[in-house]
Amino acid sequence: MALCTPDWLLERIALGELSPDALADARARLEREPHGRARLARLEADSAQTLARHPPEDFAREVARRARTADVQREHAARYPGWHGLSMGLPVAASLVLLMLSAQPERVAEPPALMPARVELMEETVGIKGDARLLVYRQHDGSTELLADRTRARRGDLLQLSYLAGGRRYGTVVSVDGRGAVTLHHPTTLVGSTRLQKGDAVSLAHAYELDDAPDFERFFFVTSDSPIDVGLVLESARKLARQPTEASTRPLPLPGTLAQTSFTLEKVP
Structure with missing residues (x-):
């Protein structure tokens, strides 16, 4: 029996993010699968629906709105130089383009806006050093x-995720919930850059609203000194998610060359 094409490879086929020879081989493999052509069609249809929901004029308004939010944050930082709280961790316009033009097989929802600039943070979270x-x-x-x-x-x-690079150069953030769903948080697409910013805590581009998945929501931060294969991390997360009794405690099944930490929230009604 032919192996099923993994979701990350299916997305790369749809996006054309493979060399000509690799793309031809992947499409041929997909044709041999009983439902391969239908899976690709569903993914392409979902991508078309995403583009229909986000016409260019809506995108332009969203970029302008987030630019105004960035101006407010910069003004706040200039007024209070010691505050480093929730600054934007990725270029806003680039993040929006990647989010709107990509089809993600993971759980995807409209990202909440970044949290307001007025925050009260524990003082010791600024400039933390370590792992x-x-x-x-x-x-x-x-x-x-x-x-x-x-x-x-x-x-x-409503959550805001931030990371401390701890001297690591590359990283990706994924989460697994009690329903077995896997979500990619950083980068926002399979082909996005995994490079990390140095220094103080860096916030991810979007806030994240918890849904009604039961039991837990667990976030993984996978880091390396070399660029990371996001597809590999997602496949590892999906493999762990298929073991609900272990997904809240066990590490991702990843090569030893990749370091990982996790943060778990216990879900209550």
Whole structure:
């Protein structure tokens, strides 16, 4: 029996992100699968629907809105030089282009806007040094709190993910939930750059709203000194997600050349 084409390779076929020979081989393999052509058609249809939902004029308005948000953040940072909180970690326009023009087989929803510039952060989170790790903030009553691992969370909680590179040059962030869904957070597409920014905590481009998946939401930060194959990380996350009794505690099944840390939220009704 022929092996099923993995989702990450299916997306690269749809995007044409392969060399001519590799693309021809991948399409031939897909043709031999019982439902290969139908899977590709569904992915291409989903991509077309995404483009239909985001016409150019809407995109232009969103870029302008986020640019105004960035101006507010810069003004706040200039007024309070010691504040480094939730600065944009990726170029806004580039992130939007990649998000809108890509078809992602992972769980995808309209990304919430970045959290407001007015935040209250614990002082020790600024300029933290040490190993690479994630910082998870939750917006509550107009302010933002830094969460501890295993904090209880609910559907509708609005989170902002940030990372500390800890001297690592490349990284990617994915999450697995209690329903077995896998979400890619950084980069925003399979072909996006995995390079990390140095220094203080860097916020990801979008906030993240928790859905009604039960039990837990677990975020993984995978790092390396070399560029990372995002598709490999996603496949590892999907493999772990298929083991619901282990997904909340075990590490991703990745090569030893990749380091990883995780942060878990315990979901409550």
